Amino acid sequence: MSEPATPIHAGPGGAIVPPRLRPGDVVAVVAPCGPPDPPRLARGVQALEGMGLKVVVGARVFDRDRYLAGSDAGRAADLREAWCDPAVAGVLCARGGYGATRILGLLDWEAMRAAGPKVLVGSSDVTALHRAFAVELGVASWFGPMPACATISDPGGPESVTFGHFGDALFGTPAPISGDRVIVPGGVTAPVVGGNLTLLAALCGTPYGLRSHGRIVLLEDVCEAPYRIDRMLTQLLGSGSLEGAAGFALGSWVDCGDPYPTLEERLAPLGVPVIAGLPVGHGAPQFSVLLGALGAIDAESCSLTGSITGPPEAV
Template identity: 60%
Template sequence: MRPGDTVAVVSPSGPPNAARLRNGVRALEALGLKVVLGENVMARQTLDYLAGSDAARAADLQSAWCDPAVSAVFCSRGGYGSARLLDLLDFDAMRAAGPKTLIGYSDVTALHHVWGTELGLPTLHGPMPAYEPFCDEPRTWEHLRAALFDDPLPVPGSLVLSPGRAEGVVAGGNLSLLASLCGTRYQPSFAGKIVFLEEIGEEPYRVDRMLTQLLQTGALDDVAGIALGSWEECGDPLPVLRDRLVPLGVPILAGLPVGHGTPHLSVWLGALGVIDTESCSLSGRLRDGEGAL
């Protein structure tokens, strides 16, 4: 992206807080970006955890993606609801729109996954305009700016669960969203990939249950490596993570400040990545040049 580009903000999941969204839009404009809002970005409906009807949210997302003036699409926030849109999107039309960037995390994991499988495009697992931190936490903001303007910064870890070096396309996101896709037509398969996982508000036994679901469906068969982000309000998940993931026999790096915690660094999904437990980092390249995720 470059200053002067147009970005759209849509709400494929829950309704955003108006004041936070305004602050996020101002921050994007301060980067020299033009910001347009989806028609239904602030909509409400009977189910108050959804930002408008499924049809309206899907139409906003597809309209923004297919607009030739738009270079990137930010999801305003997560919550719940993006998976309800997957069968309503015209992926043929979205493929014809050409490459651009989708940005978000948490519930947006469903979109990240399908953008990779249906559109074959890298997406940015990063902070959203109506969430804190966005522009208020310096390291989060610096990392997002770097990722958007093609100078991605390294993502350091803090703990090695299983040593080694692994290369592969980075995929994944929020654990509960990935588990919810199991048994659907969008069921994940991460063979040959570096799997990134994070979560919020789940007790260790629930983390165990969701990891077991991924293992039993074969989603984690033949993975190249695993990168673990933040586990906010999840008690102490490390014993469970060790128990369920170390037997896979692949390099595992934990403690990446990516996900619901602060700071929230940005990671390109669908990009080539490298886990190096000696340097305790996740790095990679987005295009032809070498760089860090």
């Protein structure tokens, strides 16, 4: 592996942005959540190798414990070992599902902090890791597609739009992400936080609860009825998790009925820019967003521009 580039900072309030990947870099695939389907994961690994990456798979990825990819201790060990391996430039989560919250207290944060920043990729249940990595390590991380999920590992090959944006995210600078509706007009530039709504609600009252002050909040979910979305937003609002938010970028709501009346009712009164319909979260295409880095909402173009960098700042 070539010498890594120097990490940069995302600007005021932002996290450390790890070096972008380069062809020939080693990435580790781990399963901190649900068990991946072996044929899917094999196709995903092949797709990553086709990008010029060298892929190693965690020793315990194919362990099983009910709806989990093995024991809590084993899943935590795979993640910790991958992150602390100096040969590994990036860690990709195989899939979501459930289980990331169970391992947060088992990770050796001191050792992982000493390993320095590197790329972390995942979405859905991996939201819990994004929040923990932000708090414990101060590192920005990619909310994006995963190698054992449909957009990368379908039998017909990766979904082309998703995979193109994913490659740009890992190796360079991804294009802005366009939505299809403006709920509250305006524009703002701020660090992006958030992820899957269900996980953010589940993290309320923990050390890794959402902190929105001065930040753009990304929200998305799947298979949640509007009343459940209402309940989770109400929890975030009541807990103070959304206090001081600078804006909202709303991603996909696959199989959620029509969530927009609820989203507008709960978020529009906050009086900050809100754009919606971004292809981020579940479904296809599935674009990548760097959580912790500066982003910009432009309601005129209904877009979120991510990965904006600025001068070094304390996290």
